[in-house]
Amino acid sequence: MKPRVLVVDDDSALAEMLGIVLRTDGFEPSFVADGSRAMQAFRESKPDIVLLDLMLPGMSGIDVCRGIRAESGTPIIMLTAKSDTVDVVLGLESGADDYVVKPFKPKELVARMRARLRHHENLVSEQLTIGPADSPVTIDVPAHQVSRDGRPVALTPLEFDLLVALARKPRQVFTREVLLEQVWGYRHAADTRLVNVHVQRLRSKVERDPEKPEVVLTVRGVGYKAGPP
């Protein structure tokens, strides 16, 4: 089955071209040009992944991003003409998993999309436990379920992948570059802000106090590691 892609972009030429490229690469795209209709289109087409332009008429890409995140963990890749820190971080904080800066190469875009769509066909039962002993975080990898203190924690697929990557090697410190490669699928050095923002988002969901993390620990000057089980 072809992965469904929702393209939210107001530039018709770019949208059409994206359509051609995506169909060539085996996706099934649908389009919406107006931000205010994006949520409706999202609910109707139930896409596997969303390509979202940040500058939209009707409703800003940031708001669309928040709207989608409120309903689902569907991967969102921002298409942005600005690589400025503020815009990128704002987009990531509002829930986007990754971003590509215009003008991007089609191969690059497709690689990013495939990285987000890749399914871990993990049928082997794998249970991971990290965090403090009095309140551990348990991860059921094949079931894509995380719980803490018996309560399920809802994570997006990206946050789940990030947590699993850290939890599988609890004593190892991961540099941001390694995480970018393992979780986002970047082969070359990329923007480490991706890691920072998503670690913050992950912490806000799994930590008791995100200011004093116990599950995802910062190793100053190096990167991150999972808290002791």
Add this chain to the structure above:
Amino acid sequence: MNAPGERTTGTTSWLYRRILHPIKLAADAAVRAWQSSLQLRVAATTLVITGVAVVVIGVFIVDQVAGGVLQAKRNAAIGQARLGQESARTSLSETDTSVPGDVEAARTKITADLTANGQSAGLFTTAIESESSTSANEITPSVAIPDGLRRLVQQSNLAVQYAPVRDGDRTVPGLIVGEPVSARTGVLDLYYLFPLTAEEQTIALVQRTVAVSGLALVLLVVGIALLVTRQVVRPVRVVSQTAGRLAAGDLSQRIRVHGVDDIARLGRSFNDMAGSLQRQIRRLEDLSRLQRRFTSDVSHELRTPLTTIRMASELLHAHRDEFPPALARSVELLNAELDRFESLLGDLLEISRYDAGVARLEPETADLRGVVQATVEASRLLAERQGSELVVNLPDEPVPVDMDSRRVERILRNLVGNALDHGEGKPVQITVRADADAVAVTVRDHGVGLLPGEAGLVFNRFWRGDPSRSRLTGGTGLGLAISLEDARLHDGWLQAWGERGKGAQFRLTLPRVAGHTLLASPLPLVPDEDARGANAFEFEEEDA
């Protein structure tokens, strides 16, 4: 011998520490105050000049008054003596000078007579001495007649001298007038002793009055000087403070102006100047903001159509094997030039971000060696294409630095790309060195080098060293300009050295802790002479 010497040294240092040093400090402070305060200088100058004038005038006045008073006393005393001479002669002619009792009686009588018809000479006492009698002093033992006066009187003169006399139980300054008087048994010296108590009191009063009024005058004049200079200095200080704030960038600063005097004119002119400056600067700012916005907007607006073109071109490029040769080549050129166009656009946007002042440093502590290695890895392909070897010299210890790795890597990529581009296939050396405060990376090539004066130009936008040289890597011409801005954002240095035929070296120096000021770099900008000699030799061998 040593002990006294040591004690002397000890005493000297104690003296220095306890006395000389504080004095020196106070003197320094005074000199500073003197140099910095116009008001103080004017007041001090006024104080000195007025003080000297008042002292001179006061001394003159006191001198004149005292002289006048004493002269009058002296004249009166002489008159008294002359007047008394007659009656004294009458009284003494009957007196036997050899009998002290008689002399004393005569003296009392004379004094009484003279006092009775006394004139303005005031109170006095008398003394009588016999020239022949050695016991004369015993007659009035309390009075010491100066020898000089006595000699004059014994030469039959009427003589006057100031000398201490007794007034009651006290010895006070006095005036003594002496005259010889013929007595029955010889010549007696009659002395009139005038105590100058009253005159002294008068003179002291005059002195006090002159001193007090002089002091008051000096204080008054100094006060006036302070007041007047204050009136001038205060507006000047206001102007200077306002000018300082203007210079610091607050262009809305103005001076409040009252009246129409010179100071007010100064204030008004100053305000006019500030207003004119503000208008000019605003206009320039608006202009430059518009220009920067325009660059940024153009770059952004170009991106969306460029993305479409890019995708179309990639699609064509992927199918170029199916095209006839001319079309296929056209697609290749289209694709390659799009790459260049894109990097140029990216650089333009980046530089416009710096121009707009919105570039922000996001420092994180990271190992500089990692960034250098990543750069070297990324440049490997280009180095192979150029036939240059990349020689990396890293410290063994990790080099943690507070830096924005993305920007530092961009700087290094630019420097390495630049070195490979101009290295003429010879090795490019990358050296990292660190000390406690700073880290330095040098990128050295052995290519054409730079002409004198070019080291400062290489960071200019779109500057090309040799226009006739082919562009191998197709750089945008903005790479080094952006690198310089990146280095500045880190409070770091980016410098170039080069000599024609000897190659070039670029040095990046960064503070290890973000925000610290760099004082020195761990690596020299100009390559070490010996190392260069050795390298040059190596190349000759290789070339041969």
